[in-house]
Amino acid sequence: MILALLLSIATATQGRLVVLVVVDQLRLADLTWLAPELGPKGFAGLGRPTPMRYETVVTETAADHAVLSTGTYADLNGIVGNRFWENGREHQSVEDPNCPVWGTPREGRSASLLRVPTVGDAWKLNTDGAGRVVAVSVKDRSALFLAGPSADLALWFELDTGEFASTTCYAPGPPPWLPQHPAAPFADWNWGLSRPDAIARLVPEERETGAVPRYELGPAFPHKIVPGKHFFEAVRNSPASTTMAIKVAKAAVQGMALGQSGKTDFLALAVSAVDGVGHQFGSLARERVDTILRAHDELGTFLDELRAKLGPRLSVVLTADHGLTPMESDQKRLRVAQGGTESIDALTEKLNRFLDERLGARREGWVGTIDGSTVTLRPPFPPRTVQLAVELLRREPGFWRVVPFTEIDASEPVVRHAYYPGRSGQILLVPRPLW
Numbered sequence: 001m002i003l004a005l006l007l008s009i010a011t012a013t014q015g016r017l018v019v020l021v022v023v024d025q026l027r028l029a030d031l032t033w034l035a036p037e038l039g040p041k042g043f044a045g046l047g048r049p050t051p052m053r054y055e056t057v058v059t060e061t062a063a064d065h066a067v068l069s070t071g072t073y074a075d076l077n078g079i080v081g082n083r084f085w086e087n088g089r090e091h092q093s094v095e096d097p098n099c100p101v102w103g104t105p106r107e108g109r110s111a112s113l114l115r116v117p118t119v120g121d122a123w124k125l126n127t128d129g130a131g132r133v134v135a136v137s138v139k140d141r142s143a144l145f146l147a148g149p150s151a152d153l154a155l156w157f158e159l160d161t162g163e164f165a166s167t168t169c170y171a172p173g174p175p176p177w178l179p180q181h182p183a184a185p186f187a188d189w190n191w192g193l194s195r196p197d198a199i200a201r202l203v204p205e206e207r208e209t210g211a212v213p214r215y216e217l218g219p220a221f222p223h224k225i226v227p228g229k230h231f232f233e234a235v236r237n238s239p240a241s242t243t244m245a246i247k248v249a250k251a252a253v254q255g256m257a258l259g260q261s262g263k264t265d266f267l268a269l270a271v272s273a274v275d276g277v278g279h280q281f282g283s284l285a286r287e288r289v290d291t292i293l294r295a296h297d298e299l300g301t302f303l304d305e306l307r308a309k310l311g312p313r314l315s316v317v318l319t320a321d322h323g324l325t326p327m328e329s330d331q332k333r334l335r336v337a338q339g340g341t342e343s344i345d346a347l348t349e350k351l352n353r354f355l356d357e358r359l360g361a362r363r364e365g366w367v368g369t370i371d372g373s374t375v376t377l378r379p380p381f382p383p384r385t386v387q388l389a390v391e392l393l394r395r396e397p398g399f400w401r402v403v404p405f406t407e408i409d410a411s412e413p414v415v416r417h418a419y420y421p422g423r424s425g426q427i428l429l430v431p432r433p434l435w
Helices: 002-012 028-033 061-070 119-127 140-147 196-202 231-236 240-255 273-281 286-313 328-333 344-359 384-393
Strands: 016-023 083-086 089-092 133-136 153-158 163-165 189-191 223-225 264-271 314-319 367-371 374-377 399-404 427-431
Touching: 016 061, 016 140, 016 286, 061 119, 061 140, 083 367, 083 374, 089 367, 119 133, 119 264, 133 140, 133 240, 140 153, 140 264, 153 231, 153 240, 196 286, 223 231, 231 240, 240 264, 240 273, 240 286, 273 286, 286 314, 344 367, 344 384, 374 384, 384 399, 384 427
Parallel strands: 016 264, 016 314, 133 153, 133 264
Antiparallel strands: 083 089, 153 163, 189 223, 367 374, 374 427, 399 427
16 A cells, blocks of 8 residues: 555655654554544544554564565565574574664664565665655664665664664664754653543543553653663653654654655654553553553644645555553453463463473473464474474463464464464464453
């Protein structure tokens, strides 16, 4: 859809900007529930949302941003999760030693593990490289998979340095227009409710009982972001990260004259704060509602500025990568108690013990990893190991489907689309609703 939009614009008139906004973890239910607070123009002034659903069981940032940017599922694009097991070890989905990150000795990163082009890559091919492609996020995997290998720049917030960074595969170092020390304004920031009356009405509970706040943010409002060991992580996992990402996106538009060079350019902006907050406080917490409303306000202002500058030469697409299952504590409080939690650590121990009993003890264990939707067994293992593991996993209450690799091709599309041979292990797990 995005490539078609780019091509139609290019043939109609030159000098335009297409902006893809991805709000990590934003659900259609959030937009309908919060509609009165979003106003008549909708979220960020983008109108009425359209319900859409991905036909895959994978719900992780890397995999789902790859779906958005390529128009393909993991069975074709190869990105099955944030991490995957391949060639005997676990890999980060963005690892690449050939692409060093600016200013840090940490491992290099890129989108090279993608197996198909992104919309940005396709746009480069269709314009002989003339159209610029830029992606911005506080998460490396969001920026890299939205951008693709051929982009002019993919920028993310680097926790080692507290700066927005990229790799030498895109540019030798930071461009002069890139803001420095973006987290500095949030030292000792008191995060309070942006709309106290409205949020208190929407969410009467002042504190989410099932919350697991991290990075010294504390369990209830106001949350203070404290300089120290966890400062950059706290900033990245709070509404502050929305402000930082939009500031960098604005700087990119200005510094690279996006949409103003006589060509059609593509800017991808991934807003990750809702996800960072949601995983700590839950889908029904005041913190998550406040983060969504702040994103609505700040994105709306940014897009209004672009409209004022570019007028009809601006096109915007808004979407999300995945949603969020309500916390078990909220399900119980509201007497919707069909769900629960599967502990990966406990499940790994249980599966290793079960296989020890059936096949004999193994010092290093039988399970390489259970990560996201996949179970990878540690090679070498007898052929019947997979079926034994499936036998145990199918007894677990939290899984709707437990699919061995031998049954993938005969499964429904939502399962087939999630599996990439060599990266998805031997077993695919599909959780039940509300788990």
